[in-house]
Amino acid sequence: MTVTDAAPTGPSTATDGSAPLLDVRDLKMYFPVKSSGLIRRTVGHVQAVDGISFQIESGGSLGLVGESGCGKSTTGRLVTRLYKPTDGSIHFEGRDIANLGARQLKPLRREIQMIFQDPYGSLNPRHTVGSIVGAPLEIHDVVPKKQVLSRVQELLEIVGLNPEHYNRYPHEFSGGQRQRIGIARALTLQPKLLVADEPVSALDVSIQAQVINLLQDIQREFNIGFLFVAHDLAVVRHFCPEIAVMYLGKIVEIGERDAIYQHANHPYTQALLSAAPDVKQAAIGGRRERIQLQGDVPSPINPPSGCRFRTRCPFAQDICAAVEPPLMQIGRRHKVACHFAGEIGHHPAEPVTAPLLGVDRHGDPVPGADRNTDIGTDSGYSDTWYDFPGRRIVRDESA
């Protein structure tokens, strides 16, 4: 791949339609676990993120869902480069930013910004709103000092706050208004990518909708790409046309909204969806049938071998402990990592992945069999995929 540093600014229409805004490949983040005592030896690693790949188009939005500890927030922090990844690449506009130093990162901060979960903890109580929102302008020396105030007021107006309130302090605002201040700060430098880490979960129900609508308006108006990290499946479904489901540091299923919410193939996605309480369904026809998961999420320090979900999976067999299922494309824009992938009630009895991986149904290698490694390595989607029910490779004719 040729990498150019050209065209850092200018209209995004100049970007080639095929190149994604963000291309993450095989990203890993291991946090060392130190022993107690005088010599703090590293005794293990928390495998918070363990080899994930995805893409975000310019102006698109990817939702990242999963339970606490699955690595979704770590992923957000890796993309904003608040952490330096252990391994893997993060290509932003074609340039790998995974290993940049602090000095090289500074110009990048203009392009990628973050909205935090807690509107109380993320604003400095000793600074006025004007200096909080205006700080990025001064740090990056974007506009002359005299124009900072007018730009701040413009931003406050965009996020629906009174521009006259620039000299107030954060404590004078409610939770929803504080979140708007955080959004204004993130927009100050006109970023191309926004990482929103649980942007509405700390807010009251009636306020959540206001902030979600604001984020949608902003995205459409400024054509900003979003990495939307949240645990609320309904909020993510509303906001993101594409969703990735994470479990214990891995993406287990990724795809377009309908693929995930209507045709989920991974048992974990199905359990997650069935567990989410839903007002309308519960109010009309009583409760849906819930898929009960037993136990808790295992420790990411010593994750299960093979498929990480197998310890709680109702379909797990021998192969799941022996071979890790690759994230395979099974539809036009739908990938899943499961040996027994299938829609609810249609999980196959035999591992569908075995012939592709060159193993038998117990996961033992078959002598002489090839491993078809083409499937599941790319961060994007390809024109060919493996049709699980039909057990054959399909080519998209429309492409």
Next chain:
Amino acid sequence: MDNFLSVRDLRVHFPTPDGVVKATDGLSYDLAKGKTLGIVGESGSGKSVSSSAILGLHRGTSAQVSGQILLEGTDLLTITDEEMRLRRGKEVAMIFQDPLSAMHPYYTVGNQIGEAYRVHHDVSKKAARTRVIEMLELVGIPQPDRRVDDYPHQFSGGMRQRAMIAMALINDPGLVIADEPTTALDVTVQAQILDLLQQLQKEFNTGIIIITHDLGVVAEMADDVLVMYAGKAVEYGPTKELLTHPEMPYTWGLLSSVPDLTADVEEKLVPIPGTPPSLLSPPSGCAFHPRCRYKDQVAGDLCVTQQPDLTPGSRGPGHLKRCHLTDPTVPNEEEVAQS
């Protein structure tokens, strides 16, 4: 009608240097044995404050509590502190939102649950321990005879909440108040805990008050729902009825502002404008009027000047609403979006 729990005109007021905060202001509801009441509202609507009054947790503070809380005919507000102490935990128990801060980090889980039992039962430590292990097994903790000696930090979030439930139910109370019992938990664990609560409710015939901001939890758990706003009940009725035919603009707003798993994603959410009111100086008339889209449909400035009463809705006496609107049907959502 013999109700297990009847709350009548409950008021909890906190005097502060800036004035009186009317956290709960004239709340009435009933709960039958073995049934579940869901109390829904935003932070500061008075839902937690009113429920801690049932446990007598405002005793000894500056709070002014008035009204009646009748538990099996006894008014919990008039009994002595000692009588209240004997009932607390035995007849009324509470499950808190955050089990990590509700448990003492220095004592084992078994010790803490056992203490709750020994306060009300004159038994040896050994007998209490046996009972604790029984309860831990009942709430689904694996290897209870070993885990009983663990400290709270050795439990996962879901297991801690199970231990809290064991602690609340060990004295077989008639009433359990669950204050946001699953808010701190992940959805799959939340589903486990809600199922557990329902299953134990059937077994012990416990009345449950579940306090939450999550309408989905209420829809799945509660027989009746009470919607609170600014310290008052604004709508009260059977769950199914209230969620399918709400008759109060605040409830409409709550329902239209949360996305669900089946809605059309192209449709924008309809938020409730503005922010919740200050309880120090609540708005005149209907407390919701500054955020209400429908006050123009009420003749004159009734909404601004006169507090509406909690009156029966159009679909029967069991469904109460606090609103001046005469046509209490949900308006077309498109009209709402345009207004």
